[in-house]
Amino acid sequence: MCTNGKMTVVGESRSMTAKPKVYALSTCPYCKRTKRFLDQHKVAYDHIDVDTLDDAKQDEVLEEVEKLTGRRSFPVVVIGHEIIVGHDEDKLKKALKL
Amino acid sequence: MTIHEVERVYCPVCQAKFKYVPGWNVGDLVICTVCGQKLKLELHGKEWVGARPEKGQEKELRERIDEYARLKGYVFNDMKEELIEGLLEKNKRFGDFFCPCRMEHVPEYMCPCKPTRGGDVERNGKCYCGLFWKSK
Numbered sequence: 355m356c357t358n359g360k361m362t363v364v365g366e367s368r369s370m371t372a373k374p375k376v377y378a379l380s381t382c383p384y385c386k387r388t389k390r391f392l393d394q395h396k397v398a399y400d401h402i403d404v405d406t407l408d409d410a411k412q413d414e415v416l417e418e419v420e421k422l423t424g425r426r427s428f429p430v431v432v433i434g435h436e437i438i439v440g441h442d443e444d445k446l447k448k449a450l451k452l
Numbered sequence: 453m454t455i456h457e458v459e460r461v462y463c464p465v466c467q468a469k470f471k472y473v474p475g476w477n478v479g480d481l482v483i484c485t486v487c488g489q490k491l492k493l494e495l496h497g498k499e500w501v502g503a504r505p506e507k508g509q510e511k512e513l514r515e516r517i518d519e520y521a522r523l524k525g526y527v528f529n530d531m532k533e534e535l536i537e538g539l540l541e542k543n544k545r546f547g548d549f550f551c552p553c554r555m556e557h558v559p560e561y562m563c564p565c566k567p568t569r570g571g572d573v574e575r576n577g578k579c580y581c582g583l584f585w586k587s588k
Binding site: 379380381382383384386387404405406416426428 | 531534535537538539541542545552553554555581
């Protein structure tokens with residue numbers, strides 16, 4: 355992903371190797387836009403559609419989301435140490451160094 | 453009791469009651485002035501209740517949101533069709549037109565959701581999911 359030749363901050367290097375993770379709702383158009391944006395930029399990512407999980411798993415993931423962001427708002431994209439709430443292409447570009 | 457003494461109509465979408473207009477009769481199609489839903493009037497005992505003649509159909513949703521925007525003077529933006537798609541998916545998967553951007557599938561989040569009807573658009577310039585916008 356880091357193709358622009360800029361130096362990677364050492365402290366972030368380990369986490370930057372992890373795939374971005376997208377927490378989404380299957381019906382949310384902003385979540386779809388975020389996934390589409392990542393697809394278009396050929397970014398490999400993991401994603402969870404929280405609303406399609408069974409109850410137990412859903413509770414667990416929602417707790418995770420609340421811990422990360424302090425709320426239940428989607429999409430949430432975790433890129434290394436960066437947490438982006440909502441569909442924000444500028445923030446995605448910056449975090450992914452696109 | 454005559455029909456004219458019954459003054460309010462219950463809407464099953466927003467779960468609120470709105471004013472009965474003298475002259476309305478069983479079977480008439482009326483618009484809920486709270487949420488914009490088209491209703492077919494029924495009389496349950498002494499209570500006027502609105503039925504949803506096109507329940508769950510895309511037409512019902514489109515008419516409701518257009519009517520609600522008209523009633524409130526709100527406008528849409530270019531996300532409208534994508535949000536409608538999400539609302540249709542909610543209906544397919546969870547049984548009604550719940551807000552596509554919320555986790556919970558409860559009556560108060562049927563579109564237009566309760567926070568929207570409670571003034572979110574006036575306060576924030578838009579509703580939670582960004583379907584309805586305050587006109588400039």
